[in-house]
Amino acid sequence: MAGGSVSECKEYLFKVLVIGELGVGKTSIIKRYVHQLFSQHYRATIGVDFALKVINWDSKTLVRLQLWDIAGQERFGNMTRVYYKEAVGAFVVFDVTRGSTFEAVSKWKHDLDSKVKLANGSPIPSVLLANKCDQKKDTSNSTSLMDNFCRETGFLGWFETSAKDNINVDEASRFLVENILANDKGLPYEETNGDRIKLHQETVAAESKSGCC
């Protein structure tokens, strides 16, 4: 994964999954984060696998984050392996205004862990997002309960987010990326991808992709 090129600058490409129940705001969070947009209208984006966010992590590190939304269609919980393949991190989202979406969180987490693992066999880092916090009524909900839940379920941590008011979205992402970078040594499977072939059709001039991984 670590692609030390000629210069000191390291570039990373991370595939991050965004999963959770119907309507919890997965697409909204991605749009907010990547495109600085929010829309009240329910809109299913058709024909797009993932959104790309490029982060200048620090002076030496560039991170390209591919955020893979569940194509709404796969929401019946039957994503193909293509979706999980080589993911290195995940957000599991629920809607604070709908308790049932929180109850489903452990199912999603369990499903995730059964479908993809890091090379060393451990689960991929995942972060829990309590979305739509702008609509939350009681603030009493205990932080320690959530902390416990994360520990038990295997989340690195959790954030109260709002795609609408742009709360904590960047922070959550930064937190996840930090963890992915820390895991960098143990990324999926072999690093020797040199002889792998990708079929392309683009006629774009060769971008200098140093495909070491």
Place this chain on the structure above:
Amino acid sequence: MASEHLPSEFDVVILGTGLVESVVAAACSRVGQRVLHLDRRSYYAGKWASFTLNGLLSWIDEQNTTLASEEQSKDWSALLEEGEDLIGLSTRDVSPVTNLQVFNYTRSPCLLVARSPCLLVARSPCLLVARSPCLLVARSPCLLVARSPCLLVARYQLLRECFCFSEEEVEEEEVEEEVEEEGQDQTPARETEQEEKRRKRLSYAELLKEGRRFNIDLVSKLLYSRGALIDLLIKSNVSRYAEFKNVTRILTCRHGNIEQVPCSRSDVFSSRLLSVVEKRMLMRFLTSCLDQDTPLLYQDFAQRPYLEFLQHHKLSENLQHFLLHSISMATPDTPTATALTATRHFLQCLGRYGNTPFLFPLYGLGEIPQCFCRMCAVFGGIYCLRHSVQAVVVDKSSNRCKAVIDSQGQRISCSHVVLEEGCFTQNATPTRWVSRAVLITDGSVLPSEAEQQVSIVTIPSESPVRLVELCPSSMTCIPGTHLVHLTCQSLGSAFQDLSPVVTRLFQTADSDHHDQRPGVLWCFYFNMSEGLGSEVSELPSNLFVCPGPDGSLGHDHAIAQAELIFQKILPDEDFCPPAPNPEDVLYPGEEPGTGPSHQGEEPQTSPSHQGEEPETSPSPQGEEPQTSPTHQGEEPETSPSHQGEEPETSPSLQGAEPETSPSLQGAEPETSPSHQGKEPETSPSLQGEEPETSPSLQGAEPEKIPVQPENGTQG
């Protein structure tokens, strides 16, 4: 997660997630059809699936147990309207695999829970828990817990040391000491220490522990680099979901030896198996095969056996063997015309991606249907596994399907129904069978300097056997092992057809002498039906049945069938136009390259991207406003059911390039490879196969650097 109700109206309902069904699903969804894609199984790809080792063991288990249970069909007539009729569907495979046999050869202590009939040859103390009839050949003290009738074979001494706890009868049998003795005692002496170490390394328990890293295909096929499937993957952009490895060697088995077949120009010139004269003859022959007017050459032979044709051309025995078995993959009596067509295809496929004509998908063939499913889902298709269609509702007067009734008794209306084969219980009898074996071995059939080879071996025989050997970097097996697939048209059971080849090429634990041949750690034989013929004579005109995998090496038949079905459903639509590249899709209000967090975003979406309409296109219902992209030269797509757009921009492989058909003559090894990657029939050159010139060519432009691993760093 999966608790919601399905919508009750779709354009196309598809049952089964095999390759053909999945391609149809992607194609329909891509042009705006509302697709519901179901599979009654808990996994994708049906007969085309790949399993982890553990997954395969449970699958084998299932095949052995579910045969008996037949679901009673419910009465759905309440859901019918006036003038409607029901066609009931089978809810499980009519033509499952048969003759499943599993063999474990282990030299380390192991615990084996046998759920299918199995043979265990134990060289170390083992515990066998047998739930099915088993044969245990014990060469060490063993413990057998038998829940089914079992046979335990051991030498006298050992038999006393083996213990059986049985709920069923166990026959114990003594064997004479001689042969066994010899095999046992001389083994260590003959094996080099290193060999011994290598063999010791992997036990069955270790295989199971690492089981999830195996991806074992039920079907063994390869992709011709200019075959219909590769072309479709490229054309549709579904290729973005998959990565491939080149098959690096073509091998053949002759006089009991494995030899490398020289098939590319560089191979021919460097081959040590061929004399100078043979090299010249071979080059001349191959060149003439590529010639446009070959038909004239073989006119007299067209329907006569290819072997006669080769003999007529005075080709040496060496060359006859290579040309017949490995290059045309024919049998001695294949008609010349057929064999030459195959030869041509083979030659045309050389050099596109490497120096053999074949590619293999990382993680196994089961990836490919899933790639098409993902494309379908991305364009709005809805997926449900463990969900089946119980019956199809047919309008009597028009003989057309109107709806399906799913396993939850929900009536879902639709305009077209696509089914995998085997859905109709009545008169479905498999016509032809394929014999298959899957082996996990501890070495390659032809060890070489380069560790990670993917090889195809053709083994002449009454029913020619095709062997594909995969290395760990194909992501189908673990380091220290190879995954071997054997396939042939069935004459008898898979074991009868293939075990002679297995014992010839590999050491099984009961092999008597020890040599350099790789050892088999685990082995599984089964027969799979190939095509069911027509199941029902008068199908409704909007119901289509997809064929399952055939025994051939390539995928052309499957893809042709899928396109045919698509064209019947949507005669005026484009088949799998390119999907936009996600990185090219811009949203309103987004200004590329501005804003600190955006810096460097999408640096490689250069405007010269062609044929990729960024589309944030409407949901299937079409009520969404179009968000218009800001990229120049890219056409927004407004209608979900557009037809034939992006004709001039599409860089798909069809008909795009001017003809460049350099022939082989002028036999100097090095010429410009720049014609590659286009039109199969126009660039039948043997050049450019030298791996170093273009180890990883892409579809269109050889100068491109195509290697872009999923997680690849770029820059």
